[in-house]
Amino acid sequence: MKIEYAFDVEDRIFQPKDYIYINYRKINNQDVLPYFIFLNTAVGVKVRKITTRRLWLLEDKFKRRLHDLIHSQLIGTNGTNIQTVIGLEEACDGCVKCSNIAKKCLEYGPLRISTLQTMTYSKNYKKLHVTDKLFEDIAEYCISKSKNKEECFKELDKTILSTISCDKLALWINENRVIPNEGTDLKFDHRHMPREVIDIILRKWNVKSLKLCMLHMTKEHMCNVKWMQYDYFTRVRLNDPYLKTKQSDLKFSHVEVSLSYSSNCVRDLGNRQLIVNQPKGYDNFIPNIRRMFPTDKITMDLSHWYDIARTDIEKKMSTILQVVTMEQHQNLSLDIKFFVESGIVKKLNEETNKEDLLGIAPGYVLQENRLHCFKKSSPFNGNNGPEVFLDNKWIGRRFQVDHAENRFHFKLDVYIKEKELEERLDKKLLQEYPDSFVGHFYA
Incomplete structure (x- = not known):
């Protein structure tokens, strides 16, 4: 079951409201309890998975009421059927009810440090979710319990227990955090994380694969900076120059990257020279992933709804290729899903004042x-949110780059909405440019 508060990111309309979306159905505040009762009694639903998003934006x-109703009506006192709970601690910052349910689940998170400290039991999770804020909290907790670096790392070793393990670790990383007391000139960016905290979690929890979720906004937008006042921990960011990032000796079967809710990272991957927004270094993203989370397989989904590419498909594809080959990768399979608007396939010819269809980028x-x-x-619909969530069909074609000598294989799957292909492109123009990029979507 998916429970989320939706707002218009493009217009920044996210004032708290008294409604929620449950499985994409709009439910008003006063109707939540009757709806949950209906699901329990009339339908007899046994909820095994609950995913919540942006509950922290609600009044x-x-x-608080929704959080308690989810526990009482959907999860139940014993949590007999529940297997997955994602995002609920954003509504409570880690309460006893949530930490108790974490023991029952196969997938849980993102963890607050209060929940982490209750995980003294032995359990293998299919998937755990953590945030960049948790790494800061752990670092500062260990510093508060110690007098020097050696004591701090002993405390870190006691805090992260090897009795817990997880097959996949999902890292939620906020792209737009701020440092306290920056004044009026706030610099929203991905912030440094304590490397040793990340490494000990990966090692002691025996993580096999990872998912990186780059998020343009989360509840935890304010950084903890006390840990940076000490020289105990190595500072690391995924958008720092990659040559500064130390190579890990771990190895992971797969790193999955979700940019569905990204703003900065998804934009920088397709733009090296931005007019309005300065690049924030995410051309270092893939090399840094391979240094921090060594793997031979990376899959990446770009956003299909926010900062979607709209202009010059040739240039976008060339830029993406330039970014992903900035470092000559050895033994890497990289797959990217790239969602674009139909207008990206054509460009106004200033000499003829006519539209030309663009081709496939070289390489x-x-x-x-x-x-x-x-x-x-x-x-x-204005300030009222979406009245309905639409299921759109996207049509895609695959474009591949192979560097056999380095065993580097890159697949770029480009998708355009089926409806736009049917309605927005001039058939005569397609006949005039039979070898155009978009022509291959019809051939």
Whole structure:
């Protein structure tokens, strides 16, 4: 079950409201309890998975009530059926009810430090979620319990227990955090994380694979900076120059990257020279991933709804290729899903004042694969949020780059909405440019 508060990111309309979306159905505050009772009694739903998003944006009274109703009506006192709970601690910052349910789940998080400190039991999780803020909290907790670096690292070793293990670790990383007391000139950015905290979690929890979730906004936008006043921990960011990042001796089967809710990272991957927003260093993203989380396989989903690419497909594809090959990768399979608007395939010719269809960027080879997927989007109605979430079909083609000598294989799957392909492109123009990029979506 998915429970989320939705707002229009493009217009920054995210004032707290007294409604929520449950499985994409809009439910007002007063109707939540009757709806949950209906699910329990009339339908007999046994909830095994609960994913919540952005509950922290709700009005406090509604947020607390919703949190308690989820526990009482959906999870139940014993949590007999529940297997997955994601995001609920954003509504409570880690309460006893949530930490008790964490023991029952196979997938849970993001963890607050209060919940982490209750995890003294032995358990293998399929997946645990953590945040960059948790890393800071752990570092500062260990510093507060010690008098020097040696004592601090002993405390860190006691805090992260090897009785817990997880097959996959999901890291939620906020791209737009601020440092306290910056004054009026706030610099929103991905902030440094304590490397040793990350490494000990990966090692002691026996993590096999990772998922990196780059998020343009989370509840935890304010940094903890006390840990940076000590020289105990190595500072690391995924958008720092990659040559500064020390190579880990660990190895992971797969690193999955979600940029569905990214702003800065998803934008920088396709733009090296931004007009309005300065690049924030995410061209270092992939080399830094391979240094911090060594792997031979990276898959990446770019956003299908926010900062979606709209202009010059040739330039975008060239820039992406430039970014992913900035470092000559050895033994890497990299797959990227790239969602674009149909207008990206054409460009105004200033000499003829006519639109030309763009071609495939140099370096790519078109593959035979014909792809499709379904993604939900949410057209907004003023300040009232989306009245409905639409399931859109996207049509894709695969473009590949192979460097056999380095065993580097890059697949870029480019998707355009089926509806836009049917309605927004001039058929005569397609006939005039038979070898155009978009022409391959019809061939």
